[in-house]
Amino acid sequence: MKNYVSKNEWLTYAVGAMGQGMVYAVMSSYISDFYLSVMKLSSVFVLVLMFAARIWDAVNDPIMGYIVDKTNLKSGKMRPYLIMTPVPIAILTILLFHCPDLSAAQLMVYAAVTYVAWGMIYTASDVPFWSLPNIMTPKP
Secondary structure (H helix, E strand, C coil), X not given: CCCCCCHHHXXXXXXXXXXXXXXXXXXXXXXXXXXXXXXXXXXXXXXXXHHHHHHHHHHXXXXXXXXXXXXXXXXECCHHHHHHCHHHHHHHHHHHCCCCCCCXXXXXXXXXXXXXXXXHHHHHHHXXXXXXXXXXCCCC
């Protein structure tokens, strides 16, 4: 059996997958508790925000797939997204778990903007990353 992916390439991909999974696990495991316990947002608001964000995510994931598919840069289809998104994801992850001194209504806006922005930037990284296995070998 021919090996199309070097051990170094496979290891790099595995480490990237682990990092991405850890960031998503931290965010998804603790964000609702943070919104409820620290920011003191209403449970109905948090529920609606997360539901609306998942609906938007269902819309923007295929859009991002289309964008990646149509990308034709010298550096590749997916590499530009994988290089450009880690810093914004890190910044937005920090902002997600920051509670500024704002009114309740302003906190709701802050939470909504940072949560949706985080999801969109994460999508811009996640879709190309999980598309890589299909182009790493001649037999996806």
